[in-house]
Amino acid sequence: MKRTKQVPVCTIFVKDHKNRSLPITVPAVLEQVTVKHFKNLVENKLGIQANDQQLIFGGKTLLDNTVLSDYPELKENSNIFLVRRLHGGTKDELIESIIAEIPTIDQPCSICFHSPSLKLPCGDLYCRDCVRQNTCEAAKTRKTMVKCSVCHKEWSLSIIRQYGLVDKKGIYKLADKLSENLIIKDNEVWECPGCGCYGRREDKAKYRVHCSQCAAENKIADHCFRCARTWKQPSSSTECGNPECETSLLELLTTAPLKRIAYSGVICPSRRLCPNPKCGVLIEHARLCKQMTCMECSTKFCFICLSICQGDVWPCGSYAYRCKVAPIQLSGQVVRNQSWFRSFIRWLTG
Incomplete structure (x- = not known):
């Protein structure tokens, strides 16, 4: 009897609108997994169509024509945030753990002028405290990426991890926080008052948004994008009929x-x-x-x-x-x- 060769797999978690972490099993070789295929796996698990999904990791939107390995810090047990695309018409835990074994040089920090310091890939010098403060400040102030305070070049998650500025657990927290920040800063992302689901309005000319999650749960599914009240004008996609809205x-x-x-x-x-x-x-x-x-x-x-x-x-x-x-x-x-x-x-x- 011929044995079937098992393909190594890994688990990546998708956070939905109810803050649940849902496991998605994919091949361990992420170069073989396209974002489009991953969306199909999410559709099979949650019933949300691939075209209605916006996947976010580390403050960046995952593009359909890329593979998961194009995002270096996206590994097994990582969290990907799911935002629904809406059609109109009808943890705040911050980075606090810095690895102590970082090679230092006897030169002053570019921020506080204390020695010793670390030479970052952008060429600027930072002490451990200033690295910690800059990373935490980016997360606290709703930034979608961490940048050098001197030259304003981006510190990617892979660079931060490679140079050991933040440990593995801290990287996961940072990726989650930057993703949440991107959701909050997007003017077209809307929180459904019925189920709390985050969705993205596709047609900017229409203020009527339809929540498929509420429809599936037999709740009122049509709401106003501006005032978040129930839509009262069935024949209109721009006027909700609530006097308080305008x-x-x-x-x-x-x-x-x-x-x-x-x-x-x-x-x-x-x-x-x-x-x-x-x-x-x-x-x-x-x-x-x-x-x-x-x-x-x-x-x-x-x-x-x-x-x-x-x-x-x-x-x-x-x-x-x-x-x-x-x-x-x-x-x-x-x-x-x-x-x-x-x-x-x-x-x-x-």
């Missing part, structure tokens, strides 16, 4: 109380949208001067005239200069539709 943000901007900005003494609305066209998040001035930094996109801008800082140059002058008040922003802004923003809108509007 007016909530507009009312927040037009009814914002005026306040006097410290140092300059200029009176302006207390609520603005971030002037970065790729962000547009709602911001309320709390205290101090007019110079602001958006916590979402890190854009520096003037809260009074809405001019954006270019490098270290503020077009409207110093923090005490009385610049011209920009009009209330009524249109042309991209508004983030994450769950925290929707909760903030509902809290303000009652």
Whole structure:
């Protein structure tokens, strides 16, 4: 009797919208596994069509025409995040473990000037504490990659692992965190209020999104991308029929109380949208001067005239200069539709 030769296999986990880690078995030689084939395996396991899947690992989207080995740190037991693509019309654990056995040189760190330091692939010198701080800061501040603070070159996961800056467990945590950050920063990613599933809106012209997970569970499946309420207009894909949807943000901007900005003494609305066209998040001035930094996109801008800082140059002058008040922003802004923003809108509007 002829024995069948067994092919070595390994397990890769896919994290779904319920934060479950679902095992997917693939050949151990990842050069043989295309991303498209992996999506088919996910479809067989979860019933989500391959075309409706967006797979994310280490802050990067896995492309259909690549193989799993093209992502060096994607190995056995790694976590891949699954985001659904939505069609319109109808752990916050951070990196804390740095390996002690890192070769050092007797030169000062480029950041804190302490010795000894490490020479990174980009050529800059870092001490262990600054490597730890830079890696953790990238994860904390919703970055999708770790970059050198000096030359701004990317520290890939393979480089970080190869030079021993973070241990194996830390690499997995970092990859998961960068993937979560990419999901959060994507303006088109939407969290379904019915099941908590993350999905990506495919048609930007339509605000009606259909959740297949809710449909499978016999729940209300059509919701509004802007206000996250149940869709009430069956014949429309752009107007949900909820009066609060169109007016909530507009009312927040037009009814914002005026306040006097410290140092300059200029009176302006207390609520603005971030002037970065790729962000547009709602911001309320709390205290101090007019110079602001958006916590979402890190854009520096003037809260009074809405001019954006270019490098270290503020077009409207110093923090005490009385610049011209920009009009209330009524249109042309991209508004983030994450769950925290929707909760903030509902809290303000009652």
